[in-house]
Amino acid sequence: MAMVPPTTIDKKDKSLLDHRIVTTMRAASDLRHGLAVVILDGKKSILVQSAELLTDLWIERFRSLSGGEPIVGLTKTRANVLHISPRSGDVALIKMSNNMDSAVIQSMADPADDLMRPLLGPFQVASIGAGAIHEAGLKLCKIARLLPAALFSTLLPTEDGAEWASENGLLIVTAQEVMDFDQSDAGALRLVTSARVPLRGAEKTTMVAFRPDDGGTEHFALIIGDPNRHDPVLARIHSECFTGDLLGSLKCDCGEQLNGAIKHMQEAGGGVLLYLAQEGRGIGLINKLRAYQLQDQGFDTVDANERLGFHSDERIFEPAAQMLKIQGFSDVRLLTNNPLKVEGLEAHGIKVTERVKHSFPSNAHNDHYLRTKKKRSGHLL
Numbered sequence: 001m002a003m004v005p006p007t008t009i010d011k012k013d014k015s016l017l018d019h020r021i022v023t024t025m026r027a028a029s030d031l032r033h034g035l036a037v038v039i040l041d042g043k044k045s046i047l048v049q050s051a052e053l054l055t056d057l058w059i060e061r062f063r064s065l066s067g068g069e070p071i072v073g074l075t076k077t078r079a080n081v082l083h084i085s086p087r088s089g090d091v092a093l094i095k096m097s098n099n100m101d102s103a104v105i106q107s108m109a110d111p112a113d114d115l116m117r118p119l120l121g122p123f124q125v126a127s128i129g130a131g132a133i134h135e136a137g138l139k140l141c142k143i144a145r146l147l148p149a150a151l152f153s154t155l156l157p158t159e160d161g162a163e164w165a166s167e168n169g170l171l172i173v174t175a176q177e178v179m180d181f182d183q184s185d186a187g188a189l190r191l192v193t194s195a196r197v198p199l200r201g202a203e204k205t206t207m208v209a210f211r212p213d214d215g216g217t218e219h220f221a222l223i224i225g226d227p228n229r230h231d232p233v234l235a236r237i238h239s240e241c242f243t244g245d246l247l248g249s250l251k252c253d254c255g256e257q258l259n260g261a262i263k264h265m266q267e268a269g270g271g272v273l274l275y276l277a278q279e280g281r282g283i284g285l286i287n288k289l290r291a292y293q294l295q296d297q298g299f300d301t302v303d304a305n306e307r308l309g310f311h312s313d314e315r316i317f318e319p320a321a322q323m324l325k326i327q328g329f330s331d332v333r334l335l336t337n338n339p340l341k342v343e344g345l346e347a348h349g350i351k352v353t354e355r356v357k358h359s360f361p362s363n364a365h366n367d368h369y370l371r372t373k374k375k376r377s378g379h380l381l
Contacts, residue, residue, distance in 0.1 A: 021188060021216045024181045027173040028144035036062075037140070038165045041133040041175040045162070047153035048137040051109040052146045054102040059151065065168070068154035069096050071126045072105055073134050075148050078309030081111060084123050091130035091138060093152070094123045109149030111307040112290065115297060136175035138309075143181055145284035148309040186318035188212035189219065191326050197222075202266040210323055217277050219319050221327065224262060225270030232331035232353040234271035236261040237320045237341050239278040242285055250365035251292065257358060261335050264358075272329065274320045281305070282314030300372040312377060317344025324350050337380045355380075 027037045036049040036058065047065060049058050051072065062070040072094040074084065079092035086092040094108075107113065107120060114120075138148045165172045177184075194208040199222075206223040227233045238261065244254030258273075265271030280288030287308060294304035302312040321344070324332065331351045334342060335358040342352045359381050362370045373379040 020177045020180060020184045021212055022214050023171075023173050024140070024143065024177050024184075025214075025216065027171050027178070028140055030171050031140060031144040031146060034058075036170055038162070038170050038172045039133055039136050039140070039175055039178065040162075040172060041131070041136070044131075044133055046133050046137065047170075048140065049151045050141055050144065050146045051105050051149035051151055052141075054105055054151055056102045059096075059102060059105075062151060062153050065153060070151050070153055071095060071128075072100070072108060073130070073138055073150045073152050074108065075138055075309040077306040077311070078109070078111070078149065081114065081307050082108065082121060082123060084121075084125065087125060087129045089130050089135070091134045093126035093128060093130050093134065095126050097124070105149075105151065109147045109309070110290070112293060114307065132179070133175045136178040139181075140173070140178050142283075142310070142314065143178070145287065147287065147290075182316050183318060185212060185216045186316065186322055188214070188216060189319060189322045189326070194223075199262060202262050205262075208323075208327065210319075210326070217319070219277055219323060220275040221323055222262070222273040222275065223270075223327070224265040224273065227270030227272060227329075229328045232333045232351075233329050234265055234268050234335065234356070235324070235329070235332040236265075236271070236273045236335040236358065237276065237317060237345075238273055239276050239281065239315060242279060243288075250363050251295075252366055252369060253360050253362075256360040260360060261358065264335065264356075271335075272324070272327065272332075274323050276315075276319055278315045281312075282316075283308070283310050295369075300376070301369055302372060302376045313340070317341055318348050321345050321348035321350045339378055339380065 030037050031050045034053040036047050039046050039048055047062060059070065074092045076086055076090040076092060079086060084092045084094060134152060137150045137152060141148045141150055162172060189210045190213055192209045192211055194206050197205050197207040199205045202224050204225050208221040208223060211218040238258055241252060241254035243249035244252045245258050248255055261273055279285045290308055291304040294307055295301060299307060305312050331353050333354040333356050334352050335356045337359055342355055345352055370381055374381040
């Protein structure tokens with residue numbers, strides 16, 4: 001199967017993209033390993049530590065490094081659950097009180113026991129307003145697939161932040177690098193390799209692997225049959241779902257949508273399925289399981305994600321558009337019930353000539369989930 005060579009970009013631009021991706025991924029990895037990182041924004045710097053992995057030792061270290069009292073940062077959606085109103089924007093900053101140890105801060109971040117402790121607090125909003133540097137800190141937690149909540153130091157001049165990092169072996173990343181990460185990662189995607197992978201019911205299938213040259217996020221495409229690149233191709237954007245695609249979970253309709261799309265493409269004579277690394281609508285598998293736990297407590301899928309501090313959908317669809325362009329597809333007939341996927345492709349240069357309905361009967365376990373997607377997320381079911 002012929003492939004279109006990756007789009008050529010200027011070496012200087014590529015190096016800049018790679019630097020942004022590598023630095024941000026290294027910073028996210030440090031957070032996942034329980035370390036702090038320094039984020040710079042202009043002349044300001046801040047020390048950031050994941051609230052989920054916080055220890056009392058790190059709280060004391062924050063105090064000694066910054067020379068002031070740390071503050072807790074939560075997303076607006078999580079803060080609303082705790083009856084905290086941000087001074088402005090989408091980040092709430094909360095003062096540290098005397099009884100705030102790491103366990104209390106972790107409970108502020110994790111809603112698992114909210115119903116058992118409805119009177120957690122009260123909390124006092126910090127005197128400073130949140131800025132881009134704080135927003136980047138919570139975004140970095142999301143990139144690390146952690147709960148979007150953090151401990152921040154007080155702001156200090158940039159040179160002091162660089163000195164912290166040098167003396168304490170901490171990584172430095174800029175707020176702009178973090179906020180641009182999703183787009184940088186998608187824009188740097190390249191076709192790495194492809195191989196024939198016969199599937200049950202679609203034996204003429206080729207699997208194509210994509211990732212940035214720096215080793216960023218990996219996505220895959222399944223080319224079913226030999227679709228004509230001169231006509232709009234039958235396509236589906238499918239976000240990975242370990243529980244539905246592999247385990248056959250009945251809590252969602254993902255497995256049925258995946259297998260149904262492959263069957264539809266086979267019967268239509270060809271198509272392309274874009275399999276994106278966006279588990280749980282972009283929040284990761286562990287956080288998706290946390291959302292499932294909240295759903296068992298009576299919250300719907302939208303409320304569950306927001307109680308965790310996320311948006312109801314954290315995905316972007318630029319990676320799918322980039323993968324289609326690399327493979328020589330510019331027009332698609334999209335198998336979806338989600339208007340955001342249509343908008344996402346068209347915003348990045350892929351023409352959607354037709355939205356092809358793609359739905360399956362509900363069951364006793366996912367009926368409420370599907371009704372919520374229709375009512376609250378605008379899915380055309």
